[in-house]
Amino acid sequence: MSAVNSFDSLDTLSVAGSDYQVFRIDAVEGYETLPFSLKVLLENLLRTEDGANVTADQIRALGSWDPAAEPDTEIQFTPARVVMQDFTGVPCIVDLATMREAVAALGGDPNKINPLAPAELVIDHSVIADLFGTADALERNVEIEYERNGERYQFLRWGQTAFDDFKVVPPGTGIVHQVNIEHLAKVTYTREVGGVLRAYPDTCVGTDSHTTMVNGLGVLGWGVGGIEAEAAMLGQPVSMLIPKVVGFKLTGSIPTGVTATDVVLTITEMLRKHGVVGKFVEFYGAGVAAVPLANRATIGNMSPEFGSTAAMFPIDDVTLDYLRLTGRSEAQVALVEAYSKLQSLWHDPSVEPRFSEYLELDLSTVVPSIAGPKRPQDRIELSVAKSAFEAALPAYATTASTPVPVTVGGEQFTLDNGAVTIAAITSCTNTSNPSVMLAAGLLARNAAQKGLKAKPWVKTTLAPGSKVVTDYYEKAGLTDDLEALGFYTVGYGCTTCIGNSGPLADEISTAINEHDLAVTAVLSGNRNFEGRINPDVKMNYLASPPLVIAYALAGSMNFDFEADALGTDRDGNDVYLRDIWPDAAEVQATIDSSIDTGMFDHQYASVFEGDERWRSLPTPDGATFEWDSESTYVRKPPYFDGMTLETTPVSDIAGARVLAKLGDSVTTDHISPAGSIKADSPAGQYLTEHGVDRKDFNSYGSRRGNHEVMIRGTFANIRLKNQLLDNVEGGFTRDFTQPDAPQAFIYDASERYQAAGVPLVIFAGKEYGSGSSRDWAAKGTSLLGVKAVIAESFERIHRSNLIGMGVIPLQFPAGETADSLGLDGTEEVSISGITALNEGTTPRTVRVTASPSAHSAAGKAVVEFDAVVRIDTPGEADYYRNGGILQYVLRSLV
Template sequence: MASVNTFDAKSALTVGDQTYEIFRLAAVEGSGDLPYSLKVLLENLLRTEDGANVTAEHIRALGGWDQDAQPDTEIQFTPARVIMQDFTGVPCIVDLATMREAVEELGGNASKINPLAPAELVIDHSVVIDVFGREDAFQRNVDFEYQRNQERYQFLRWGQTAFDDFKVVPPGTGIVHQVNIEHLARSVMVRDTDEGTLAYPDTCVGTDSHTTMENGLGVLGWGVGGIEAEAAMLGQPISMLIPRVVGFKLTGEIPPAATATDVVLTITEMLREHGVVGKFVEFYGEGVASVPLANRATIGNMSPEFGSTCAIFPIDDVTVDYLRMTGRDEQQLALVEAYAKEQGLWHDPSTEPRFSERLELDLSTVVPSIAGPKRPQDRIVVSEAKEQFASDVKNYGVDGDLREVEVSYAGQTFGLKDGAVVIASITSCTNTSNPSVMMAAAMLAKNAVERGLDVKPWVKTSMAPGSKVVTNYYEKAGMWPYLEKLGYHLVGYGCTTCIGNSGPLPEEISQAVQENDLTVTSVLSGNRNFEGRINPDVKMNYLASPPLVIAYALAGTMDVDFDSEPLGQDADGTDVFLKDIWPNPADVQRTIDEAISQEMFTDKYADVFAGDDRWRSLPTPEGDTFAWDEDSTYVRKAPYFDGMQSEPAPVEDISGARVLALLGDSVTTDHISPAGAIKADSPAGKYLAEHGVERKDFNSYGSRRGNHEVMIRGTFANIRLKNLLLDGVEGGFTRNFLDGGEQTTIFEASQAYQEAGVPLVVLAGKEYGSGSSRDWAAKGTTLLGVKAVLAESYERIHRSNLIGMGVVPLQFPAGENAASYGLDGTETFDVTGLTALNEGTTPRTVTVTATKESGETVEIDAVVRIDTPGEADYFRNGGILQYVLRSLVK
């Protein structure tokens, strides 16, 4: 509750029989024509004004925002709630549990460590598609999930009882972002205080970058690292600069042949090209009213792919109708509408807010598209996809004719070629929340079956809906038999293929691919297709709408032109083309209207936190502090507070550092953070084997995020990582300069350097750390002994997370990089000037001196990317968690 009310903004709003306390935006000069997103931030500051963290000057700066200026005003944003998924959420709860013990050791009270903002965790990242294409796939995959993850699930059950205001949505319920928009999101929050009932905009940060899906509901929020999320749960505001806001005007309507996925791939390409990293994107204009909520959510979901902090739609009738459809109560609906209209948050297409930049898209110009083979922003028009594939496949060593090998599998013998689609998966939050594309896929399947078409035998098919409601409306519309005839049986409710949980390919297919080094492909309805992410056997990955996923499964190859090549023949021997089975959008909409009801949502979410018998029967530890099991390979006490004193040690310059990795451009957190399957011959695999874990029980890195010993061994271990210290070698390897520059794993080199007391640095190119908001990309970096990263530019979340873990992000001067300075990574590095932080100031630059083996030195005037005073406080304390812990003890 704010202790200061400089602007006399506190007021009352009566809706029906209920009166709410609100903070009126109109009290601040200049607020009237602010973009929607900044109005939400302004209300946040008005409500949390305390004269210290949030001052009247901050509020005036936001009201008088200069849309043309570069961001330079720091504000403190306090999210209303936090949402997590289990991969990123488990380490958060591990850290909170460890903090309880650390507080006691520093003489404080363990029960002080509790979420102060509502925190909800949805278990959706742990299901792996081990079984597919059969009736019992869902049940079998869930069985495997519980076998592999029992320890983690018991730990989360403990957390649910030990911490106040922390709830867990059990496995097999849905994908976090879909559960968020269908049930958890409030649009307007309500909280009882000593002075009455407070109403304010729903804002929510999440430990998954696609938290931005909620932007479709007018909820301001974005993905943060688990580190920031923990701090937000503990009442710490998020330090940020008032951003530039890009107004994206929508006009026209989507043409019949195109889908919401095509729209979002078009927008992704446009915004990547425009450059929106660190900016807010906000949609406005006459076309907004014709964009269904599901499509808005799809667009918001892809915000990380085009690089913006958020991609938000204002509240309007479409928002309220969706909230009604998904079972929110009538008082809440009335409050959302009344509050939005009272505060100027209701969309008015006739007025144009002041924006920093503007773009425009006529939706009628959108054409069917896919994206790939390795980045979501690389859009390809479907009619040109065959030609583009022929060009792209050359980058994978296939020059000339596509090679073909004979394979026998499941009673059939066939030729498997380069370009074969071996995975065609309907998965991920982006599209499985959207009835228009999900029903289109089902109806395309129906049309295909009725014309006698079948999926090619080498295709691994899977259907992983975002919530049980999808299953419900498929049943009601009678679509499951057709989907299942094509192998699209339910495999689970989770992210699956999009996060690398595609499961293994059938052994015969995998063996043929590996032995012949075939370049095979995947097609998925997801948002991420980075190298090495989907499946270790698959080199080229494409994003597509759910109906196009099935189309490519029917074709069985990326080497196809749907316009001129048939998908197969019907019983009469007549060629069947994609256009012959593509469902009519009017028929799709009519089927949706007949199949979806409000009761489906109220029924499926009636008892969403209770879980099934299996969840409820898990033995659950009790007590304020967790009883760590020393033998556990899943959940271990975090090491960040070991030996921590009540006062931070002074910041020191870096001396005699060696390069752990020399990296190029676009190194993502997927390259840095441990993800996917654990290989037997990797440092993490060896660790598990040494601890008695059988190969079949290794599970994924994501499932073992609560064990830092596994995670540190998998940091920088992505099979596609290219460390330029080595020639032509991919994977988690480097040179150990203490051992004559011999090649070894990054983990083993790190251990040797740390034992010798040698600090480490990472050199990198542009867009370092783009991708998922993975806290382990920063946690693993610090645990490997890296003290600084020197890059050309950073992705927002990863830069902030590095600081949150005590690693200093440095930037080459504009236009310069490692190559331009003649650096090859064999140098020794000194960083001087960091000690200025001890005086309470942040140096703009520091001197990086690289000493070559010859004794020659290179001096670099590196920019210190500690951008705000709040970040400087975190760094001085050795990290954000240490800062919070010391604050709570004081």
């Protein structure tokens, strides 16, 4: 029971012979017209009310929520569970293992460090598409995955046995978000509390920004950094302000030839333009009932691309049908229906909730689209894709056309700018959606029947988000057609979308790099940031799965699907995209005839057990982990070294130097890349020194359990542009500890600054830290010795992660930038007023003084300004005072 029940909301719900304790939201005035997502938060507060962290005043404030007001009421949200993927999950378990030792060192019980909220980790980020286009590609890629990642997997298996309430879905099963909607999500959660069975809304936070996919099921959840996820696992609520909620009305229906992917790219563009960072988006209106669950999930998945915290759909019959299809028990479906109706969480189009802002999309106006070449919100209508590519090309290529002859495997062809070198059906966004996956299969069948082939320079990969996709492709008889075009399954995981596209053929890679070609990738993913997909590929485009295949057939972005033929059929007739595009009725008929509940039952029956490879991994046991001092994958991090039970007062920053001056839209990919490790980079040098062969470097993402690699990889993206240097890309800076401040690796410069006791700051532009919720972007920043980041604006997760690692996020005054203030990064920077936090209050602004240094131009003036402190909640202030969220949790547990 919650310790306090000010609203007398406790009741009993009886469903199918079971009684459940529930906290009724109709006990709170104003509940009727709250948006769906805020009703879920209202129940959460009623259930966790304790009079201290969660108060009756907060509950009343939520009931009487004013949609027009600026968010200013802090609440504590306690998610039902935590979901993780292995890139971000491994550091979580490393940190928990380290905390066990730290608790013991401080005189506490190491077994206290255990997930208090159920946590599930899906290993989906590690498989790389090394092999493709052959029948044994899947088997070989999995084999290589185990060879590369055996150490990490042993560690995760240890965690599965050492920690209570922590489960691991082994490699080769699927993508976390797809597994979440198909199996893990309950929609209505049940748990025994104090001997009583309690029912409440399923909610979650996840260590991946696309956790929002589950919003399509009516489950409130979003991506948090690994740092916040650890705190949530350890029972810490997520501190947040009651957000603005944007009502998004869907009307009309999707026209023939248009896919769910086209819809989501249109919504992404609309919402980015509108501005929804930090807000909830909620879909409402009569049109919602016509949106299939798979399309809802596709839209929810892209929430981080529009910038919103969540993108919610309500619960209705469509939700129940999906739960039945995916093998949830009838008892669970009955509970979801009864609970949702009792709590007014059931979709009622006749009640229009109050929203902060309103948008509307008539689905019948959507047209086929792609997005690129570097951001998901840059939508391009397919009809003008060729001219848009031509317009974008000069920014990426030195000349408009550079045809280069290449021979691969005895086949000769010409490679030019715009060549599609990667065509990947990948990513939970679309592989969870049978309408686009079966459209791709049918398009492949039609193309194969006409004798069309993918171009020989295209790396064609198919990476389903769950094994159910393979089952329904088999049943529909489409597997052979996909393989005929080169689309063999390469793995069940994120692959290309997370940067695990694997290498291009050596001959192709050499031609690209020797002639500086601007080649392209087309993927059905959600992220296409620079440097993310493949180091050889400069321009990346998002497209629906059938369009991915179409581009593999075309072989170039310099292609007009209306006017240009994809090839000729066996009789020599030109074949156009319209000739092979599948009919919408046929796609639906194929869905109806080839997908059944038995597939989900079969594939998820033993989902946590794994195959022979997983089960035969030698696994250590014991409450604390035995660190291997030789490991280059899993090492004990230094966060708690020298930590005491008492906090150290926070101090102002004096005499800091600028480590990097960065522009707009610097993503967490720029700050902490997940992809390949270059041999001549500090991380590559470290691995070489530790006896790792270049072929075994693996990726930054897979080495996240080793802080030594990750510090060296911070700001190491090959496309990073540090404005302290002219026309230089990559992880470099000017090292002001040296005479004449020469160019140096950021890591090397940081080492010298830290040895000299010089604090560091970062200057940045708008939307700093957008992209994936990458905890290492904050951990690496902190370990490099950065004390403050001063930006024009921050993306939500990265801002809170910086605080979680003891780095203060500050904003330039409204309308001002580093450039408008005359800052060039050569200054010495001091920041005063931070010490006000020691008094228990958070200052609204602090004073920044940037003084010319010996490296500044002659006559440069002192610049002073008031920077806005972006510590937004009292909880965040507590974390910062403790030196970080993990230290705060550790002290509170001991």
